[in-house]
């Protein structure tokens with residue numbers, strides 16, 4: 644596992660890192676920035692593995708170092724992430740790491756420290772790390788990973804070579820999504836469009852629960868939305884994580900957009916739910932453009948309000964009551 648080829652997209656970054664590696668010009672502190680779930684941590688791991696390997700096509704996957712790394716017990720690799728309820732990186736964690744890396748490496752000729760979620764270092768921890776970054780001990784490479792670099796101390800930022808990971812393209816995400824058993828082409832494309840460029844977000848759409856959510860949305864758009872139905876569904880949704888309710892709203896918005904596209908005579912390949920063309924046509928015949936535009940507005944409103952702290956059940960009920968009033 645974990646080789647350069649496992650990293651989706653980011654072609655330029657991979658090329659640059661491998662070149663720096665080959666020319667032994669890799670700085671001792673790097674900062675990987677970019678949104679959640681697009682491969683920053685994986686890239687940090689592959690880079691660490693390659694640094695330890697030192698072979699020509701590193702990581703070779705065959706040497707003692709590579710094997711130890713793949714087994715998750717390379718003695719010269721140090722991984723740090725936020726801990727505890729408060730979800731931060733404390734000074735004790737940094738100190739522990741510092742005392743470890745003060746020892747000479749066991750297996751490779753250097754140590755690699757990955758700090759994932761580096762923005763969660765509290766100030767004491769960050770200042771302590773800063774001292775280590777300012778006095779580099781030649782044989783340690785630091786890779787800081789963050790989705791929010793503006794939360795890091797400027798002094799830390801200035802010590803690191805910054806590498807920005809752009810969101811993944813739809814094709815890249817669709818390709819990964821399709822590796823899942825239950826995902827066909829059409830679904831993979833739909834997931835890719837929903838993900839906004841984040842692989843981890845895309846994968847959250849693939850789980851059983853999300854697929855059930857999608858079914859629930861399809862049931863909703865065809866249902867006779869009675870008061871009873873509204874109470875039941877709003878109860879169900881209110882019992883879920885807010886994240887999931889947002890997904891539900893997202894699926895609904897996709898259907899409404901598809902319907903508008905059909906009304907506009909757009910090509911089927913543009914549809915999110917191209918695999919449900921018959922159902923879409925059926926719905927398109929029932930909804931006027933005016934009503935669809937109104938539904939779209941309602942959906943957008945709901946998505947927006949779900950980001951606030953307001954009560955989910957009330958919001959959802961309000962939405963459904965308005966949805967069923969023909970406009």
Ligand SMILES: [Zn+2]
Pocket residue numbers: 695696697698701702703704705706707708709
């Ligand atoms: Zn190797």
